[in-house]
Amino acid sequence: MSDEIQVDPYTLGLSADDWTDQGSRVRTARDRVADATTSGFTPAVAGAAASWTSAWGTVLGDVADRAEEIGTHLRDAQQAYAVTDVAAQETFEGWLGGTP
């Protein structure tokens, strides 16, 4: 565990949005690769081209998922920090009996 904890929930939220955006862009790349037309290749190559685009479509899909998951986890972290903060606040409020 780190000696120092510092958090700006707003920054986490912004970064989460950016990661979701990156995930979307990679998903577009995935679609572009998976749907790339391979009919321009000669028959000797077209089969390998189709297999390759299919395989890389899967790989890129996984990367898109991973980027979007990072966004999701950042939002989860943002929420967890907020929940922890509220819980700590409530603990103090309870200890002090609600008096300022």
Add this chain to the structure above:
Amino acid sequence: MTTVTIDIPPAVDAIPAVEGDPAVVAAFAQDLLASAVNLDDLDTFALDSSTLDGWTGAAATAYGRHVRAAGADAQAMGVALRQVSRAADDHADALTDLLRRRTDLVEARSSYHEAREDLDADIRSAGEVDDAAIAELQARAASLATRRDGVVADVDALVRDLATAEQAMLDAFSAYSTLAQARAAVSGQIDLADDALGRPGSPSQGGTPEQVAAWWDSLTEEEQYAVLAARPELVGNTDGIPALARDQANRLLLETDLEAMELREQRGERLFEDYQALDNARAAQAALDEGAQKVDPVTGEPLVPLLHLYDATAFGGDGKVAIAFGNPDTADHVSVMVPGLTSRGTEAGGNADAAYNIYESARLSDPYSTASSIMWIGYDAPSDWDSATVATEGRAEEGGELLSRYIDGLRASREGDPAHLTVIGHSYGSTTTAHGATDHGIAADDIVLVGSPGAGGGVEHASELGVGADHVWAGNNSRDLVAALADDGWVGGWMLGGAGLGNDIVEDDFGANRFQAESTTRADVMRNFGDHTKYFDPGTESLYNIGQIVVGDYDQVVAAEHSYDPWYDGPVDPEATRDPQSYEGRRPEW
């Protein structure tokens, strides 16, 4: 009687088919390269955001570790996509060559068979002939045999080269068939793009257009490809980089921009900065699509417009865009049209039309030479909310500096002899052009100013534009309201709170070559805004004369009388009472 046997060489087997389609393979390569751009973006983003301001602790450390790994994978995948894309590009080139060779071989085979049948017929009809005729038939048979050997050898080479090209493509697919292979390929390797951009003269090192051109030439093809995929915005918009590379980079940017912004729009997450940028990107795409429908007026061949500059978010959302018809790196004559008020990214279509009209006029003026016509929205022209800045010269001064550098870039990226280069400034763009010329120097051979409210305050004579007064051409028409804002002696825009931007460029004192620029559709009433926007319209005097200037046929330019300013009266424009002529239906001037 003696019987002589003459061996006719056998027929040639059918030429093997080459079934590929290079255009479709090139599109495949482009798809992969656009995807590589997305992965390179992710790599850069992951690296930049592996630490977040204001977040430390165990969770932040774990996040950073995870994100850096994701970035490394993105880099490996970007390299894989780029390598396969490059192989596909090479494969498309190889297919183009193979298809051309096959077409030639089909023709050669057919011609061989015709000659063979002729020989056969001549032998059969020969009957009793003398020794000389026999020798002639034998010589023809021997020549045919040699011809056949050549065709067969070329067919063998075709089959062999096709197999080699196919194997190279298969090797590329198999070298990067999995993520693990991609990771292994980049492990311990230097990043080609970073390495190239770190060298002296690169855009990242602040190179001048000449240094950038030399730097680009010094890169290997693989390094160029790496830089293009990693930093398309740099390749597409840096002066000194060749036009074809800029076009490829800018089209990649445009494609990925449109996809990203339209995706956000579909999800209802359109960002604030997307609002103008998406309109700019769509306008650029529409201008390119429309430009691709145009043909060369001499050859009838379809044109491929080049996206020479593109940044949808530049100038606070106004955007930058330049589109060229004809390749400025190789054309004999290059023109750059600088538009004025209201010029922004969304105006790409109308300005691209104007650039095509100039291209067409130049080609018709000299069909023996090649031309390139560019419309350049590369400065922050007054538009929309900031239109009031048209009354001042600040934007023209800033734009003039950018224009000067852009022209230096066109000069630097040239292949072979320098082009004959003309800069055409319209409206506020004429003031921008003049500022570029007087403040920074423009490496142009000719400068054309049309619809001009003035060449900038303090510029008294055309000779101050630095190309020689005899190479400064002025085309204000007599009905143009904006042109009337220029200063004529004591009359001028300065009287309207400074709306004018310098001296009248068609006045005798200014010393420019005035050419006829009236339109047959000009308004009856004097001075209106409609006649300010006709200078690049087909069939106009202005477009005809601009075409002649662009190709350097100066003696074909139809001169107009200068306006003058008698002491006893207001300014007088002799063009106001002349009947304009039409240049509709022009033919190439062979």
